Amino acid sequence: MRVLWFGRWLRAGAAAMVPAGPPRAAAELLAHLERLALVDFRDAEGVERLQKAIQFADRLQEVNTDGVEPMDSVLEDRCLYLREDNVTEGNCTKELLKNAREKVEEYFVAPPGNIPLPKLDEQETFLQGS
Amino acid sequence: MAAVAARGCGGAVCRRAWQRGVARKARGGAVPAGKSGLAPWVPVVGLEIHAQISSNSKLFSGSQVQFAAPPNSLVSFFDASLPGTLPVLNRRCVEAAVMTGLALNCRINKKSLFDRKHYFYADLPAGYQITQQRVPIAVNGSLSYSLCIDNKMSQMVTKTVRIKQIQLEQDSGKSLHDDIRSQTLVDLNRAGVGLMEVVMEPDMCCGEEAAAAVRELQLILQALGSSQAVMAEGQLRVDANVSVHHPGEPYGVRTEVKNINSLRFLAKAVDYEIQRQIEELENGGTILNETRAFDSKLGCTVPMRDKEGKQDYRFMPEPNLPPLILYDAKSLPANVSHQQVVNIDWIHERLPDLPSVKRAKLVEQYGILPEHSFTLLQNEDGLTEFFENVVKQTQMKPRKVIGWILNDLLSYLKQHSLTVKESPVSSFLLADLLNLLEKKEISAAAAKQVLAELWKGEGKTPLEIVKEKKLELIQDQKELEQICQVVIDGHENEVMAIKAGNRKVLNKLIGLVQRETHGRSNPVLVKQLLEKKLSE
Numbered sequence: 001m002r003v004l005w006f007g008r009w010l011r012a013g014a015a016a017m018v019p020a021g022p023p024r025a026a027a028e029l030l031a032h033l034e035r036l037a038l039v040d041f042r043d044a045e046g047v048e049r050l051q052k053a054i055q056f057a058d059r060l061q062e063v064n065t066d067g068v069e070p071m072d073s074v075l076e077d078r079c080l081y082l083r084e085d086n087v088t089e090g091n092c093t094k095e096l097l098k099n100a101r102e103k104v105e106e107y108f109v110a111p112p113g114n115i116p117l118p119k120l121d122e123q124e125t126f127l128q129g130s
Numbered sequence: 131m132a133a134v135a136a137r138g139c140g141g142a143v144c145r146r147a148w149q150r151g152v153a154r155k156a157r158g159g160a161v162p163a164g165k166s167g168l169a170p171w172v173p174v175v176g177l178e179i180h181a182q183i184s185s186n187s188k189l190f191s192g193s194q195v196q197f198a199a200p201p202n203s204l205v206s207f208f209d210a211s212l213p214g215t216l217p218v219l220n221r222r223c224v225e226a227a228v229m230t231g232l233a234l235n236c237r238i239n240k241k242s243l244f245d246r247k248h249y250f251y252a253d254l255p256a257g258y259q260i261t262q263q264r265v266p267i268a269v270n271g272s273l274s275y276s277l278c279i280d281n282k283m284s285q286m287v288t289k290t291v292r293i294k295q296i297q298l299e300q301d302s303g304k305s306l307h308d309d310i311r312s313q314t315l316v317d318l319n320r321a322g323v324g325l326m327e328v329v330m331e332p333d334m335c336c337g338e339e340a341a342a343a344v345r346e347l348q349l350i351l352q353a354l355g356s357s358q359a360v361m362a363e364g365q366l367r368v369d370a371n372v373s374v375h376h377p378g379e380p381y382g383v384r385t386e387v388k389n390i391n392s393l394r395f396l397a398k399a400v401d402y403e404i405q406r407q408i409e410e411l412e413n414g415g416t417i418l419n420e421t422r423a424f425d426s427k428l429g430c431t432v433p434m435r436d437k438e439g440k441q442d443y444r445f446m447p448e449p450n451l452p453p454l455i456l457y458d459a460k461s462l463p464a465n466v467s468h469q470q471v472v473n474i475d476w477i478h479e480r481l482p483d484l485p486s487v488k489r490a491k492l493v494e495q496y497g498i499l500p501e502h503s504f505t506l507l508q509n510e511d512g513l514t515e516f517f518e519n520v521v522k523q524t525q526m527k528p529r530k531v532i533g534w535i536l537n538d539l540l541s542y543l544k545q546h547s548l549t550v551k552e553s554p555v556s557s558f559l560l561a562d563l564l565n566l567l568e569k570k571e572i573s574a575a576a577a578k579q580v581l582a583e584l585w586k587g588e589g590k591t592p593l594e595i596v597k598e599k600k601l602e603l604i605q606d607q608k609e610l611e612q613i614c615q616v617v618i619d620g621h622e623n624e625v626m627a628i629k630a631g632n633r634k635v636l637n638k639l640i641g642l643v644q645r646e647t648h649g650r651s652n653p654v655l656v657k658q659l660l661e662k663k664l665s666e
Contacts, residue, residue: 036442038250072243072447080452082470085185085222088192089206096202096210096318106201107315110252112307 168412171374173404174381175340176332179347180325181357182301182365183226189300189324190217190260197363201317209322211255216450221472223324224267226356227298228456228477230326231268233350233484234293238474240456242267244298244448249441252316253303261327263445266297267454273330274486275346276504277338286501291343292331301325320364326357332371332381336404337397344368345393349485349507361392368396372403374411382407382417387431389423399424403431488514496521496528505536512550513540516557523561526568534564538578542585554587563592575649576601604650607659610643613651614659617642628664636660 030047034040041047093106102109185195191208208215231238243265246258271293279285303321305314328347334340348366351359359366373384387403390396402424407417422431457463459475483491489503492514498506506514517535521528539560543553563584567577576596583595596602604610617639618625627635636657643656 032442036248036444073449073452075449075452078452079466079470080219080454082221082224082472083187083192083218084469085187085220086192087187087194089187089208090193090204092205092207093200093202096205096207099210099212104313104315106203107306107317108202108252110305110314110316112309112312112314 169376171404171408172377173335173372173374173407174332174384175334175336175400175404176371176384177328177330177334177340177344178369178371179328179330179344180301180367180369181230181328181347181351181359183223183324183326184355184357184365185220185222185226185324187220187222188322189220189223189298191322192218193322195323196319197365199319201315202319204319205321209255209318211257217260217448219451219454220324221469223298224454224456224472225477226324226354227267227296227326228472228474229354229481230328230351230356231271231296232474232478232481233354234268234271234273234296234328236268236271236293236296238268238456239265240458240461240474241265242454242456244451244454245445246448248444248446251302251305252314253305253318253321255303255318255321259300259302260448260451261299262297264447266295267456268296269294271296273343273347273350275339275343276500277342278501286504289334289339289342291333291339294329294331296329297327299325299327332373337400340368340370340400341393341397344396345508346485353482353485353488355482370396370400370403372400372407373417374404374407382411383419385417385419385431386421387424388421388434389425391426395424395426398426398429399431402429406431496532498529498532502532502536505540506532516550516553519557520561520564523558524564524568526564531564534560534581538581542581555581555584559584559592566592566596570603570652571605572596572601572603573649573652576603600648600650602650603652604647607655610647610651610655611659611663613643613646614656614663617646618660618663625664636664 030041041050097103097106097108100108182195183189187193188195188206188209191206193206193209194204196204206215208217228238242262244260245263247261247263248258250257272290273293274288274290276286276288279287301320301323303316303318305316307314330343334343344366348359348361351357351366357365361367368390370387370390371384372387373382375382385403385407387399390399403422410417421434423434424431456472456474458473462471462473485507489500489507492498492503492506493500506517513535516539517528517532520531520535524531539553539555542548542555543550560581563577563580566572566580567574572580579599579601580592580595583590583599584592590598621639621642624635624638628639639660640653640656643651643660644653
């Protein structure tokens with residue numbers, strides 16, 4: 001069952017390089033996605049929801065799109081409005097900083113660099129348990 | 131430009147096959163072979179240049195673009211990525227990109243698209259950058275630049291680098307790393323400022339070529355006004371992609387070098403990285419496809435922190451922006467307001483003279499050498515204007531004037547770290563001095579003395595200084611003849627040598643006359659008089 005599931009996942013174009021089959025490879029793909037998008041599939045239910053979402057999107061494959069230009073947006077025929085080069089915004093430092101949990105002299109405060117996520121082996125993913 | 135145009139290192143003009151051994155200090159010199167039998171290395175250098183667009187407001191919002199303002203004061207809700215905000219494209223930024231594309235001989239895409247490039251960093255509040263990955267605004271151009279073959283600026287060769295594309299994209303904010311308190315301070319003033327990313331194909335082979343290409347691009351951008359391109363203020367940022375391979379083999383693994391803040395450092399960083407890669411490979415190591423930072427203090431490249439393997443940017447079309455459509459004279463739509471239409475032909479007609487055209491005009495108009503035109507345009511702001519003003523006010527030929535500008539004036543300016551506008555010697559004063567020289571009222575040596583005096587900026591005119599220091603050439607021919615006679619009479623041996631056929635000794639006599647007159651005699655005239663007397 002799992003093998004079929006991942007096969008379908010591949011057709012949805014998730015990632016070109018991960019082979020179907022062994023759970024290890026799928027776990028790596030999942031971990032990769034979690035890292036990229038900063039989401040956490042967390043448990044079997046989460047992964048199943050993902051699976052259902054992919055199955056739902058898969059139905060697009062049933063339409064024959066040979067020779068049809070892909071559409072990125074329903075706006076594609078609209079005119080892209082061009083704004084004149086005038087200064088009309090800004091100067092609202094106080095308001096913006098109201099959203100900041102921490103600030104130092106009108107700077108936003110962030111952690112030093114990106115916090116590295118734990119490596120795959122260190123992670124507790126549900127797939128490892130199975 | 132001229133006929134000799136070699137792209138990158140294909141031609142014989144670029145003998146930069148790098149071989150094992152100690153690199154010669156000579157600028158751009160080939161590395162001599164050490165052990166015999168070792169194959170030469172071919173370095174490959176490509177550049178990604180980000181030029182900040184010179185505009186009043188940002189690319190997609192109406193906040194001001196300004197260097198050094200109070201933190202987070204030039205930030206709109208959109209720049210801070212607050213929900214419910216949308217990007218609105220700035221027309222001036224589009225025009226700047228079209229101008230630059232035309233100046234670099236690109237094909238302007240009449241339809242270009244915007245995309246999102248996703249990555250996480252504190253100074254990118256949206257979590258993505260709006261850029262043009264699929265169809266950028268301009269593609270397939272070229273940039274011609276010149277290099278001197280030797281150190282004396284006497285032989286120049288023209289090279290070309292292909293421009294892969296130019297795309298519009300957003301700048302990110304600025305991060306200040308506070309390692310002591312283990313935190314990063316973020317200022318979003320720069321977030322959203324318009325950038326033109328110019329991607330140059332890997333047609334270059336060393337630091338010198340890279341620096342020359344970027345310098346020419348800088349001059350072009352400044353001539354167009356599309357970017358002020360001052361590297362020190364971060365308006366022009368260069369990342370270099372470097373790899374090495376043996377001739378005939380496929381390209382090697384490349385590294386990306388960042389944190390280069392000046393043209394000089396660009397050349398150094400590229401050359402260091404080439405050398406590092408060669409040494410690594412010759413010692414049996416491998417090159418990682420990584421990003422390295424240039425450490426200007428140590429003069430080397432180091433791996434950058436925060437690099438977690440290859441990034442996956444998950445490019446997707448920007449759903450809030452329809453395609454950008456540009457028009458030309460033929461395709462102008464009838465029922466759209468002028469303000470909403472960017473006409474490529476209209477922009478093309480109004481392009482200012484590019485540096486290469488300016489240089490050619492200077493050479494043609496004034497009869498100076500191409501190398502001179504380069505120095506005029508390359509080194510100093512206002513130097514060309516100064517030169518032209520002097521030429522207007524003096525009878526001396528431009529070809530002679532240029533020597534005084536480039537050798538004397540420029541070296542004084544450099545010694546005292548002054549710009550042309552700060553020069554204590556105005557074009558009027560210099561022209562005045564050169565007129566005295568031209569009218570043969572003083573000698574060239576005396577003129578240099580006067581210039582040194584003028585440099586003090588005490589408000590004296592050249593004529594006043596000449597009189598003060600008694601530098602005028604002796605105009606009275608009889609007086610000169612007398613002095614010549616005295617010298618001849620006092621040096622029988624030399625006279626005999628000259629009459630016997632040794633003409634070189636004549637110079638000694640001329641020198642003696644000069645000494646007698648304290649440098650106030652015209653050597654040409656003295657020579658004539660001596661020769662006349664000796665032949666009597």
